[in-house]
Amino acid sequence: MNGPLIVQSDKTLLLEVDHEQADECRRAIAPFAELERAPEHIHTYRVTPLGLWNARAAGHDAEQVVDALVQYSRYPVPHALLVDVAETMDRYGRLTLSKHPAHGLVLTTTDRPVLEEILRSKKVAPLVGARLDPDTVVVHPSERGQIKQTLLKLGWPAEDLAGYVDGEAHPIELAEDGWALRPYQKQAVENFWHGGSGVVVLPCGAGKTLVGAGSMAQAKSTTLILVTNTVSARQWKHELVKRTSLTEDEIGEYSGTRKEIRPVTIATYQVLTTRRKGVYPHLELFDSRDWGLIVYDEVHLLPAPVFKFTADLQARRRLGLTATLVREDGRESDVFSLIGPKRFDAPWKEIEAQGYIAPADCVEVRVNLTDSERLAYATAEQEEKYRFCATTATKRKVTEALVRRFAGQQILVIGQYIDQLDELGEHLGAPVIKGETPNAQREKLFDAFREGEISVLVVSKVANFSIDLPEATVAIQVSGTFGSRQEEAQRLGRVLRPKADGHQAHFYSVVARDTIDQDFAAHRQRFLAEQGYAYRIVDADELLTEG
Amino acid sequence: MSTPATPPRSLAEALRARDDASLAQLLRARPDLITPVPTDLTQLATRAGTRASVVRALERLDRFALQTAEALAVAGDPASYEELLGLMAGDGGDPTVAAALPRALGTLREQALVWGEDTRLRLVRTARELLAPSPQHPSPTGLGPSVQEASAGMSPGRIQEIVAAAGLPSTHDSVSAVAALTGLFTDRKRMAQLLGGLPEESLDVLRRLMWGPPYGQVTADPAPRLRRLLDLGLLLPTAPGTVVLPREVALHLRGGLAHRATEPVPPVVEAAASYRPQVVDATAAGQAYTALATVEELLKDWDEGGPAVLRAGGLSVRDLKRTAVALDVPEPAAAFWVELAYAAGLLASDGEADERYAATPAYDEWLEQPPAERWARLAEAWLTATRTPGLVGGRDAKERTLSALGPGLDRSAASEVRHRVLTLLAGLPEGAAPTAESVLARLRWERPQRREDDLRSRLAQWTLSDAELLGVTGRGALSAHGRALLGATAPGAARPVPVRSDAAGAAVAAADAALDPAGAGDKLPVHHHPVPAPHPEPLSAAEQAVAVAAAGRLLAPLLPEPLDHVLLQADLTAVAPGPLRRPLADMLGVLADVESKGGATVYRFTPGSVRRALDAGQSASDLHAFLTAHSRTPVPQPLAYLIDDVARKHGHLRVGAASAYVRCDDDAVLNEILADKRAAGLGLRRLAPTVLASQADPAALLEGLRSMGFAPAAESAEGDVLIARAHAHRTPPRTAPEPVPDGPPVPDATLLAAAIRAIRAGDLASTTPRKETPSAGPTGELPRTSSAETLATMQAAVLTGEALWIGYVNAEGAASQRVIAPVRVEGGFVTAYDHTADEVRTYPLHRITGVAELADD
Secondary structure, three states: OOOOEEEEOOOEEHHHOOOOOOHHHHHHHOOEEEEEEEEOOEEEEOHHHHHHHHHHHHHHHHHHHHHHHHEEEEOOOHHHHHHHHHHHHHHOOOEEEEEOOOOOEEEEEEEEHHHHHHOOOOHHHHHHEEEEOOEEEEEEEHHHHHHHHHHHOOOOOOEEOOOOOOEEEEOOOEEEOOOOOOHHHHHHHHHHHHHEEEEEEEEOOOOHHHHHHHHHHHHOOOOOEEEEOHHHHHHHHHHHHHHHHOOOHEEEEEEEOOOOOOOOOEEEEHHHHEOOEEHHHHHHHHHHHHEEEEOOOOHHHHHHHHHHHHHHOOOOEEEEOOOOOOOOOOOOHHHHHHOOOEEEOHHHHHHHHHOOOOOEEEEEEEEEOHHHHHHHHHHHHHHHHHHHHHHOHHHHHHHHHHHOOOOOOOOOEEEEOOHHHHHHHHHHOOOEEOOOOHHHHHHHHHHHHHHHOOOOOEOOOHHOOOOOOOOOOEEEEEOOOOOOOOHHHHHOOOOOOOOOOOEEEEEEEEEOOOHHHHHHHHHHHHHHOOOOEEEEEEEEHHHHOOO | OOOOOOOOOHHHHHHHHOHHOOOOOOOHHHHHHOOOOOOOHHHHHHHOOHHHHHHHHHOOOOOHHHHHHHHHHOOOEOOOOHHHHHHHHHOOOOHHHHHHHHHHHHHHOOOOOOOOOOOOEEHHHEEEEHHHOOOOOOOOOOOOOOOHHOOOOOOHHHHHHHHOOOOOOOOOOOOHHHHHHHHHHOHHHHHHHHHHHHOOOHHHHHHHHHOOOOEOOOOOOHHHHHHHHHHHHHOOOEEOOEEOOOOHHHHHHHOOOOOOOOOOOOOOEEEEEEEOHHHHHHHHHHHHHHHHHHHHHHHHHOOOOEOOOOOOOOHHHHHHHHHHHHHHHOOOHHHHHHHHHOOOOOEEEEEOOEEEEEEHHHHHHHHOHHHHHEEEEEEEEHHHOOHHHHHHOOOOOOEOOOOOOOOOOOHHHHHHHHHHHHHHHHOOOOEEOOOOOHHHHEEEEEEEEOOOHHHHHHHHHHHHHHHHHHHOOEOEEOOOHHHHOOOOOOOOOOOOOOOOOOOOOHHHHHHHHHHHHHHHHHHHOOOOOOOOOOOOOOHHHHHHHHHHHHOOOOHHHHHOOEOOEEEOOOEEEEEEEOOOOHHHHEEEEEEEHEEEEEEEEEEOOHHHHHHHHHHHHOOOOHHHHHHHHHHHHOOOOOHHHHHHHHHHOOOOOOOOOOOOEEEEHHHHHHHHHHOOOOHHOOOOOEEEEEEEEEEEHHHHHHHHHHOOOOOOOOOOOOOOOOOOOOOOOOOOOOOOOOOOOOOOOOHHHHHHHHHHHHHHHHHHHHHOOOOOOOOOOOOOOOOOOOOHHHHHHHHHHHHHHOOEEEEOOOOOOOOOEEEEEEEEEOOOOEEEEOOOOOOEEEEEEHEEEEEOOOOOO
């Protein structure tokens, strides 16, 4: 009766972090429960069907889950919850997808009524072929992803035992000269490789690229890497050349400007989803080589059409990399069924504690609108309101004060609205990178920033992802994409790269008080607060008088 | 029961021969017989033979006793014990049946359903009528009518043919022919020979009908295999196109068995799983705590105006749904909690014009009690209530939806079934959880249900799930405190010898005894100390109160100790890692929204929740102090900021009500008004230097100011000065009312003439003297007796089967005399064979002027 875990009736698990058994308990529940919030004292895990099936897929059974709950729970675990856990887990594996020597891909069941039930579903019917015997039905190989997705929605997830094709072999080695994979990166690679396919969740700045590289070295085959944009593609290339035995010539870039197909090809989501006359002309990229591994960077941003293509790639190993599985569109279950279950997850604070990401001080600065601005805000059209309060002139003053305060450090000013950014750039005398800035110019500015030639850079949302600016120590966010939680996480990630001198990073979010800007900010910060990044709140007046 | 010197000739005589203890048993088993107390044993016997009472008694029999009664109903009247044993145990003579039969027969005798000695067992006539097979009411035995009954309507010639075909000596007397045929069918050896000579397909037909239903369809020109059976009388026609398998033939084929499956012993309640008793108790205690929290949450939710009471009573479906969402439970569970709170007297309708549900004052008292006592109160209410939340959402006989808290949810059996189910659970070793099926099977054996909706099984199922919700059971096994609810005495303590009066009692004891050493016990780790035996009968109110208090005492140490602190976190949540002390929980409930419940509670602070606390009269500094006092960790900065930020804006705008105002550019005048004593009645308050607000309406304010010597002008809503002048008030366009004449329109001449003709014809018909019906009575006069006497004589005649002479006045007022043989007296009617009319008729007792016995022939 004195365990560290409290099981709630809504299937959340509360873990008291300071309890002596907390670590033990965390390890016991991590396989089946999703860490939902990790603030300072009590971490919240959630038991979901998806999580339970994840655990089943990883080889855990219901008994282990029940044991873990009962063993560590402080209060008696409701019987109904235990029954529910057992029943949910029991649903996994009643159906299996496997290879049949004569018929290719088949769906078999150990429980005939389940097969009858799902075959009666209108959504399953078009995906299956002939019934071989009462327990087996043929599935068209191209529908492997589709059927997994559909079965998951019906609540009968199928276990995919059909294996993977090896793909075209290509020698890739990690070049560990003077550096080595961090222990958690190794663990992530290992977990992924054993699981076959799946998603690795690591905080920004924790070296997801290296997990990708490690997996490629493990696969030793041709690899297709899908990334969010061209800058990010270049960075992947740069990193791969630096960290692996791959040479420049072996890595191709497949983007709007270049269409190279090499043993390792890095393509952007954007080019893949370009549509011309109703067709996706660049889709053939998937078939252009016999890929042995497909890496999805920032899997939480995977555009819906790419999901559809992914459904056709079920015979290839798939690695998803992300900082958060939170999708604003709620398609987490598609990630599960099409890319794979979560294979590795480490709370941000844990990695920070190990010294692999910089500690950060998050501050929300509340600025007051002036009286005339308040009147204008009150009368603004609904859709204009956010823009209006997010770009208030007071924010400029605060930003200037902050830049002054951190003079000499590398500062990023991040915002949503180009006018605002241009104005800020002008006042701060800093270059602005936005959507229309050509890639060459962007790279040049980023390089200059890295080298310390420029100390302040004003960037729009183009810099949200995968841009490695290790020396940035201060980020000032002046406006964002409404309430996007993952954007906030990504932006914080910009300053979390470990600093050479190990000093603290600062993340400032400037927010207009008593407006929807404040509401959106609260929503955005929730993810980070739940990751243990507590925001301090400071009044702009205070800051201005200090500065 | 002592054997009287002379065998009894009627049930009354049989009862007369019984001693007081045995009569007491009867009355305890059938309490309806003494409401009201009968004047003598004849009346008692009469009442014991009424249909309603017999139906009730039969419904309360266990399966084997009922099967015995059913067997007696198809046996001869009277039947010998051997004949009965043959029907029950079959030709093989099943020893378990033979062993159990004396008990079952004893039960039937005790309940006055069977009387007579072993050689002449008689089932009371009403029971026989109820249980004997008839085409309308097929018997559970699946047997058809006897040869004698089935051949009643057949022509003598046809019977002769059958007798001849069966190879029996021919006789001209139909009665002896039927007797010979019966004799053949009941003689196993001759019958075997007869059947041996039949082709296989004919035997197939018989086998198909043998276990019932015994009726089959035949065409006008039956196939040879049927033809042969009809010829031999093995199938007898009942109606054109329908044949029946006579009872004797079926019994021969069945090897003498009246039932396909005779069930002499009750099915054993099987343990599905067993847990350590500590685990069971802890789980149950956890659930018990949840139960308290749920009831509290429910009533808290209804604190500020609960849901409205439907006009027909009860909670609307929408309100129930809303409650289910609020409690985060499925709807049936929500209905359970609402009904539980209602049954425990914690919740009721407020009885206002706009009727709503709300917590009762008893709820506030309940809240003050320690948790274990609060639980005990809920448990007691649940155990004894007859209200059945499981029915909510279903429909009653009139197709009206049954709503929670509404009428029509009482089921008298509910409390008894709950007690019985828990008693069955208590019969298992500690920590053993039974399978629901075996509990249901056992209950069905104890009380077979003849009706379609097996209410008792449903009640039992609900009991199992409710007990789990309430924390009486944990993981399906009865907890220690659950056991205590039944009034189980502690092991070793002297316990009263249980009085087993119900039919199942003895059998139950036997089964329980068998279960203890060998049953589920062997699946368990050692539990050698005897399980305290529960009281077999529902307890009296006083006993129940003692038992409930004992249960509460057992539960108390298992409930978690309330905490006085929470953990505050920077993501604006507070976690209470266990139940909180009441004032703390109440305050937090106001200051933050509950996000997740269970062992712990997660609260989230939002601007809305902080504002709620400020509205409740707290100040920002109070809130800071409160959080600092109760948080184990420092108050996170964002939380402190949130409180200050909300407090900063709180109360910035003020809203109030006023019904008029006074406006004046000269504040000196307003000062003057305020200072004037005569203005006190106007309820004036200064809002701004030039504005006064008043609680008086504008007209009164104008009047008041004028009386003070001012000359105020009225202002319109737009601020213009209103010009006072006569203004006639008008309605919007309206149509004039239609005249509503009193009564129907005046009829025209044709209609009147037709009506008068009809009235005259009716008058003539009722006033013309009628011809007297020739008297059938011995004296020619209407007998006159008092109504009580009439009733008594009638009832006596039912028992003796004698014919009576009655005077009867029909619906038109015409009197007649009739000779009737009463069959049944019930509900103010007598059903009798009317010798005068030569048919069975039903007469209302109040129309019978008198009754006289017929002179002996």
